[in-house]
Amino acid sequence: MSGPDIDYRAVFQALPGMVALLTPELVYEDANADFLRESHRSREDLIGRYLFDVFPDNPGDPAATGARNLEASLRRVVETGERDTMALQRYDVQSTERPGEWEERYWSPVNAPVLGAEGRVVLLVHRVEEVTELIRARRRTGGDRARVLEAELYTRSRELQEVNERLRLAHARDREIALALQDAMLPALHLADHHRTAVRYRPAVGALNVCGDWYDLVELPGDRMAVAVGDVVGHGLAAAGVMGQLRSALSAASRVAEGPARALEVLGLYARAVDGAESTTAASVHIDWPTRTLTYSSAGHPPPAVLCEDGTVVFLDQATDPPLGARPEHVPRPQAEQAFKPGDTLVLYTDGLIERRHEDITTGLHRLAASLAAHLTLEPDQLADLLLLDLLPAAGATDDTALIVLRL
Known part of the structure; x- marks a missing residue:
């Protein structure tokens, strides 16, 4: 006896928490209701658009690294076919009601691959937990502790940025070697x-x-x-x-x-x-x-x-x-x-x-x-x-x- 047909689109929309689907080119393919609500974006704002056109780094903050760190994680998933769990990120978002004004936001992202029949990454599952209110609550209950938390977050962000840069350089070196090897063999x-x-x-x-x-x-x-x-x-x-x-x-x-x-x-x-x-x-x-x-x-x-x-x-x-x-x-x-x-x-x-x-x-x-x-x-x-x-x-x-x- 076969089981009932599963409406996977309905399942995706019902997933708890913020979940989006991205192409390997980092273009939004779909997003569930929680993602739209918590990001304050409509489907028209997202679907078919490049991720970092929708959510760029705050141009007024020279220390902003959210977009850079997220892109490095997503590229790593595309290249390796393996899940990547990111450290807590400060990633400010431009207000939809007040263009030019940026809202301080904190996110905890997990990025996972969806593999096709040939073993290649065909989609990325981008799951995000929005923890801004938790950070703000800690600030209200203890200023010193909040400052320590922010310092730790900044330190971890800088460490992650350095790791991503080392990975980028290693990947670039391997690409050059692979191209040279391929050129020599053709x-x-x-x-x-x-x-x-x-x-x-x-x-x-x-x-x-x-x-x-x-x-x-x-x-x-x-x-x-x-x-x-x-x-x-x-x-x-x-x-x-x-x-x-x-x-x-x-x-x-x-x-x-x-x-x-x-x-x-x-x-x-x-x-x-x-x-x-x-x-x-x-x-x-x-x-x-x-x-x-x-x-x-x-x-x-x-x-x-x-x-x-x-x-x-x-x-x-x-x-x-x-x-x-x-x-x-x-x-x-x-x-x-x-x-x-x-x-x-x-x-x-x-x-x-x-x-x-x-x-x-x-x-x-x-x-x-x-x-x-x-x-x-x-x-x-x-x-x-x-x-x-x-x-x-x-x-x-x-x-x-x-x-x-x-x-x-």
Whole structure:
């Protein structure tokens, strides 16, 4: 007997205490009734707006650190996927009735991640306990004790600020190392002159959101080429290391395997022995210029696209299989073929180019097709740059993007 369906939105609204939901970009997604009441804000004031546009630090208080400390905590949750309980914060709030006037407020925040199916943070639960009246009551009952409490609060706030700065510097250092490692492992182009190709890699915004995206191009005998892209789940140095192992393994397999499906099968077997390689996605296309044929296979990856000379866009989506390691038993992967004409353009990419939170993937594919058709006559270098300009968010993507544009 199945239980009753649960209205989770109703449950969220009924939660005691102030609770809000934030996107990883720190934009308000929802807030319960207590949060609206205690913050003196309406849903229209919050939903869809950046947290620190709604609640900035008091510009008249040079010692204010509430916003800085809160942002550091939230960024830490996004990067680590772990809950963060903050020390008591003084975080003044601008009065809604008297603009320009700031009200002294004290908060005790707890920030927790909500993970998606791929293990990435998709939402942040921001729970706040408002303790201003408690602080004021202590002041009324004992001035000396209140002054001691305020001094302790200030000291703890300064200590937290110093810890956050050390963490920020450590994260920035790790990001630089991960980017350097990733750049060293991605191949430089040494292709024949008649292959007009452009490759691009754009890291995600954020301290450690350097993920495991890669691209690879391998010359094969008989005027053929293997082109591939892949995406390791996770971010930071660990993902960059896994990426290097898998890219090298697929590059080697492509040179000896009979087609892309067999190469991905070999990669899948190898990935079982690599920690952190599970659920990696990859797409591989073998180009045969003498027969004008694309042979392709995909392991859970967004489909490569072919921009035809007449402006139509064909997605290579007839040989799609689950990501690496998704099946407990080895099963042969599918493979399909697509004819091409001289002057067509092949485009491979990772999901950072097309996927957006709260949006169906088909929307991103339609956006990609429209951008390709709009830039039909451009050379690969120009087309690659304009695809990134058209499709990546202006504020920066929250996921890496690898891109290959190759004129057939």
